[in-house]
Amino acid sequence: MINLVYNEMLKIVRKKRLFIISAIIAVLVGLFTYAQYKHVQDVQKRLGTADWRTQLQQQIIDTQNRLNSSGISEEWRKFLKIRLQQQQYYLDHNINPSAPGAPTFMRMFVENSIELFLPLMVMVVVADLVSSEASGGTMKLLLTRPVKRWKILFSKYIAMGLSISFIMLALVVLSYAISGAVFGYGGWNLPLLTGFTVQGEELNTASVHLIPQWKYLLIELGLASFVAIVVGTLTFMLSTIMRSTAAVMGIMLAALISGTILTNMVSSWKSAKYLFIVNLSLTDYISGTAPPIAGMTLGFSMAVLAVWGLAALLVSFFVFMTRDVY
Secondary structure, eight states: OHHHHHHHHHHHHHTTHHHHHHHHHHHHHHHHHHHHHHHHHHHHHHHTOOOHHHHHHHHHHHHHHHHHSSSOOHHHHHHHHHHHHHHHHHHHTTOOTTOSSHHHHHHHHHHHHTTTHHHHHHHHHHTTTTHHHHHHTHHHHHHTSSSOHHHHHHHHHHHHHHHHHHHHHHHHHHHHHHHHHHHOSOOTTOEEEEOOEEETTEEEOTTOEEEEHHHHHHHHHHHHHHHHHHHHHHHHHHHHHOSOHHHHHHHHHHHHHHHHHHTTTOTTOGGGGGSGGGSOOTHHHHHTOOOSSTTOOHHHHHHHHHHHHHHHHHHHHHHHHHOSOO
16 A cells, blocks of 8 residues: 555646645735735735724724725625624724734635635546546556555545645745745734634624734645545545546636635525535634524534535446446
8 A cells, every 4th residue: 555655646746736736825825924024014004003903993993984885795784893893893802813923814814725726636636546547548557557446545545635735835834934925924823812712793792802813824724625625525536537627627626716706695595505615715704704604603614514515425336436438
């Protein structure tokens, strides 16, 4: 098994996709760091102060003005109302949720990457793990060896897991190194609030508690890794079923993009909560953002994703074990 996994990792490394993904992450982190820096400078220039309390008070005023404006949807009004309550809570308890520093940037980058960017990076690596060998004819050569089929497929799945680990490591290291050069490398022990829950249009703060930012970040990275594995498993299933890598990437790309749209439109479609694409933003539950459909919780979303991932894995092995010719 070790030799099989080593062989699969050699194939992935030779395609240089992991290095390309690392380069993409580095470029995007650089762009986002510059954009965040310019935003901070513009806010300080507009308000005439670097005091975070003044800035947060201005954000509260801006949110109130948007709430009072006409023409916004009920879903957006609900989101703004919850956001306003959360901002006021931070202000009342004298906690700066956006203190500058590389850990803060990493946290925000993970929150904004978990729904689309990170799954796309995983999809690029996993889409051709099986399909490329089936279409290229090398799968027949693998099946002629005295190795059981399930071991061949399982070695590819392990290689997928190792690749996802590399992507997560690259995301953490590059975002910390690049953003830290601008914002500084401190802020690991910054106190952050978590435990917010949403009940209707009200923010429930009964379970809110403080945790250091390093622990908050570890939780978010764990959730992001879970999402990456589930998306990778679904892509792995499609790669096993289909011979065309382009078809696999097209289906997953369409699903992920439609998911970002559905999360803003499905508040009245209750059964949509069982779709995996609606449950990808697990970090929203940690920060207290309203779920796309009322009643959804972190445990529910993780359970839905786990069922989708397990089902995809079973289908992958069933198809691979029973198919006659690749």
